[in-house]
Each structure stands twice: as structure tokens, then as C-alpha cells.
Amino acid sequence: MQKVICPYCGRVAKYVDSSVIYYGHSYGMAYLCRPCNAYVGVHSGTDRPKGSLANAELRGWRKATHARFDPLWQDGPFKKRNAAYRWLSEQMELPIEQTHIGMFTVEQCKAALEIINKGVSV
Ligand SMILES: [Zn+2]
Structure with a gap:
């Protein structure tokens, strides 16, 4: 461990x-x-x-973020999860290695949701 x-x-x-x-x-x-x-x-x-x-609050935010993020690569417009994370890292101005919903804080989940809700243009 x-x-x-x-x-x-x-x-x-x-x-x-x-x-x-x-x-x-x-x-x-x-x-x-x-x-x-x-x-x-x-x-x-x-x-x-x-x-x-993650505590209960953060787990809820991460779950909500996954629910909006995962369709971006599962059903397009991104074909691969990596590509979707690369896009998100650019939008959030975060290093790619820190761009994982499992690592996000509540604030970062909110920022990601706002970006995703604006829509994707690729
Ligand atoms: Zn503790």
C-alpha cells in the first residue's frame, strides 16, 4: 500500500x-x-x-462531471478518451497529467462542467 x-x-x-x-x-x-x-x-x-x-460532496461533483464528459468520447465528437482529456486540459489550461476527473477538486469540476456545457467545436 x-x-x-x-x-x-x-x-x-x-x-x-x-x-x-x-x-x-x-x-x-x-x-x-x-x-x-x-x-x-x-x-x-x-x-x-x-x-x-473524495468526500460525498466531491464524489457527487466528479460523478456529474463524468456524466457530461464521458459522452464526448463515447459517442463523439472525440473518438478517444485521451483526445477528450487533451481538449479539456487545453480549455482548463491545466497540464495533461493533472487533467483527470478523478483528481479534480469541486472548483475544477465546476469549471470543467461550464466548459463542457458551452459545447465542443473541433
Ligand atoms: Zn480525513
């Missing part, structure tokens, strides 16, 4: 099976800060977190 710090309280997150989060249903391992109810899953087969720990 890696040392993953909870961004809300500064404690070290626990490395747990996600069944403790999803009421018995396991989706692999996760990092969890129980006091903050903040967690993040790992890339499958690794102990690398998929992004930063």
Missing part, C-alpha cells in the same frame, strides 16, 4: 477492501478515511489510487 493522505483532515488513509465501503460488495481495494467518509479506488491490480480521496 501507498501512503495516501486525506486532503480533508491530513490523516493517513487506510488501505481497505472496498466491501467495507459498499456494504459488502467488493470492487477491489480502496483508500479510506473513515472520519471524513472520503475514499478513492485503486487502478486494478495495483495499489495506486485512481485520484485523490
Whole structure:
């Protein structure tokens, strides 16, 4: 496991099976800060977190952002997820390696949604 710090309280997150989060249903391992109810899953087969720990509010924003972003590459206009993220990184003026919804803050989710809602011209 890696040392993953909870961004809300500064404690070290626990490395747990996600069944403790999803009421018995396991989706692999996760990092969890129980006091903050903040967690993040790992890339499958690794102990690398998929992004930063998110609490309920941030999870909601990330979910909403994914719901608007994913169709951009799943049904076009971008054919590939990478291409859609490259476009978003340019629009947000963020380095590509930081342009992942799983890493976004609430503010960044709001900014991304605003950009996506303006529409895409490629
Ligand atoms: Zn915490």
C-alpha cells in the first residue's frame, strides 16, 4: 500500500477492501478515511489510487462531471478518451497529467462542467 493522505483532515488513509465501503460488495481495494467518509479506488491490480480521496460532496461533483464528459468520447465528437482529456486540459489550461476527473477538486469540476456545457467545436 501507498501512503495516501486525506486532503480533508491530513490523516493517513487506510488501505481497505472496498466491501467495507459498499456494504459488502467488493470492487477491489480502496483508500479510506473513515472520519471524513472520503475514499478513492485503486487502478486494478495495483495499489495506486485512481485520484485523490473524495468526500460525498466531491464524489457527487466528479460523478456529474463524468456524466457530461464521458459522452464526448463515447459517442463523439472525440473518438478517444485521451483526445477528450487533451481538449479539456487545453480549455482548463491545466497540464495533461493533472487533467483527470478523478483528481479534480469541486472548483475544477465546476469549471470543467461550464466548459463542457458551452459545447465542443473541433
Ligand atoms: Zn480525513
